[in-house]
Amino acid sequence: MVAPYHVNGSPFGDWDGTPAGARLLQRELAKQVSLIDDFPPLRTIAGVDVGFEEGGAVTRAAAVLLDAETLQPIAEHLVRVPTSMPYIPGLLSFRELPAVLQALSGLPHAPDLVFCDGQGIAHPRRLGIAAHLGVVSGLPTIGVAKKILVGTHEELGTSRGDQVDLVYQGEVLGTVLRSKDGVRPLIVSPGHRVSLASAPLLVMTCVTRYRLPEPTRLADRLASRRAAGR
């Protein structure tokens, strides 16, 4: 017997609480994902990420709002909620999305685009956390991951800006992108309302002197309770 996890209502619809039910729901929600660029001129961009405390008992979700022009933080919001589900590869959004949505709603206003830590459509059922977040929030989203979940790719150049397609089941689902000379590449994939071609361009637009784009880096820092680094 599989132990059912707590259901909230909003991000999971009528999920039955089982991993099998979660996978079915992902296939349904994936049909609502749009890979066509559909976002306003970028004025603000948000970065969201999750961290844990108390040995995993408490989930910390952080949302940071940045000025799209200067990449400087405008506002940030942090929430702490009891962890409701264990980490299961492929079902990350069911563990982190509730907290992420709360963190996002705590910002002074909705962003024009959201950078999410993890995969967009580069997922077994085309619904990584960034795509899931996009569908349930209606916001344009991009997934920026540090590792590949699924898919393969050709050799990648070693210079900043070099990129190659991430292919899975004969389909291009994302981009393996070298954000800085010599660093491990980022795995970028559209979440919602962003095209495969635009995603890496938008990410590079937010990269300054670090491997991670600013929205992701700042949210990551806040969620992991770390300090700044001048």
Add this chain to the structure above:
DNA sequence: GCGACAG
């Protein structure tokens, strides 16, 4: 059946 496996 055997490995792989975002955070």
Add this chain to the structure above:
DNA sequence: ATCTTGTCGC
């Protein structure tokens, strides 16, 4: 993700 100090390299 998290547990954790110093250390190697640009």
